Amino acid sequence: MLVQAISLSILASLLSxxxxxxxxxLSRPLVTGMLTGMILGDIxxxxxxxxxxxxxxxxxxxVGAAVPPDQTIGSLIATALAILSGQGAEIALTLAIPVAVxxxxxxxxxxxxxxxxxxxAxxxxxxxxxxxxxxxxxxxxLVHFVRVSVIVFPAIYFGVDAVQAFISVIPQSVLHGLEVSGGMLPAVGFGMLLTMLNIPHLFPFFFIGFALAIFGGFSTVGVTMVAVCVALIIDYYKKNQTTVETASTNMDALDSLMED
Structure with missing residues (x-):
């Protein structure tokens, strides 16, 4: 178990x-789960x-400076405990979100x-x-490796009880403060994206996506689907407009030649 705990701590650090x-x-849950299963002998x-x-x-x-729940660490620990306990995906689905938070x-x-x-520096x-x-x-x-190992190593070495005990030890006021801070960070991230974008005519699309995500309840996948559809529609009309303009230019040139 010691070797497995060390190996999974190193894997979690590299994936993060x-x-x-x-x-x-590679850090997505599907790949993380496969690599975790490979180390534990149950791919x-x-x-x-x-x-x-x-x-x-x-x-x-x-997005930008926003820090979402750590899906890599949550998936790795949940997958490892599901395999080690023999309880399958049920316990993984229960532990993944709390561990990620x-x-x-x-x-x-x-x-x-x-x-x-x-x-x-x-x-x-x-x-x-x-x-x-x-x-x-x-x-x-080095700080990153320590941060990952602090939660991954004891979770694997001591098991499910260690994870639940670790989460329960964190004061609710601290968790709430970090939650509020995490809620403010997306605004900083959006500001950074606007600075990098610096294309005024695209700003409306940026705010449409923001409104869909915040007020419309759209997920990232949903906003992406809407964005792709809008991009395809704009591309379609631009191509048609270019075709019409080209045909009009050719006709003007032909009329001018006929007049000569």
């Missing part, structure tokens, strides 16, 4: 890094549980703590101490 740097899909059950959790977390995504709280704390290294950059500058980045990576 992948989610924050590139996001090629089939890992895929079954991962597929079930994929449906739960399908609409979750990080608890991991989200630690993620916010970890990111906040890492701002120390950002200021350190700025100071090293001004002094042209590039070796220490690299060290500051690796220190942030």
């Amino acid at each position: 890094i992948e989610y924050m740097n590139g996001h090629f899909g 089939q059950q890992g895929i079954i549980v991962g597929a079930s959790l994929q449906l739960i977390f399908m609409g979750i995504g990080s 608890a991991a989200q709280s630690l993620d916010i704390l970890g990111r906040t703590f890492c701002t120390i290294f950002i200021h350190m 700025d100071g090293y950059a001004e002094k042209e101490q590039y070796g220490k500058l690299s060290m500051a980045h690796y220190l942030g990576l």
Whole structure:
């Protein structure tokens, strides 16, 4: 069990890094469940549980500075405990969300703590101490590994009781404060996206998507479907307009030639 707990802690850390740097899909619940099952010797059950959790977390995504529930850690721990306890997807579906929310709280704390290294890196950059500058980045990576291992290792090593005890120890006031902070962060994320977008004629579409998500109750998948349909409709009319303009230009040129 010690080897399995260490292996899954390392796997969780690597998958979380992948989610924050590139996001090629390896950290999604389906793949996470399969890799967890591979380490625990039951790939089939890992895929079954991962597929079930994929449906739960399908609409979750990080936008800008927003920190959503940690689907990677939640899926990994839930899949591992489902396999180790032999209770299948039922216990995984019960544990995934609470664990993901608890991991989200630690993620916010970890990111906040890492701002120390950002200021350190700025100071090293001004002094042209590039070796220490690299060290500051690796220190942030170390904090990330600790943050993941703190919740994954005891959960796997001690089992379901450890997870429930960990969640119950966190004061409700702390959880509520982190929840409020997490609710404010999307506004910062949207502001950052607007700054990067900097295309005024696309702003209305941006706010339409925001209104659908917030006031219309649309999930990320739903907003994406609406956006794709709108893009296809606009593309269709633009192509027709270009065809008509081209035909009109050719006719004008032909009329001019006939007059000559």
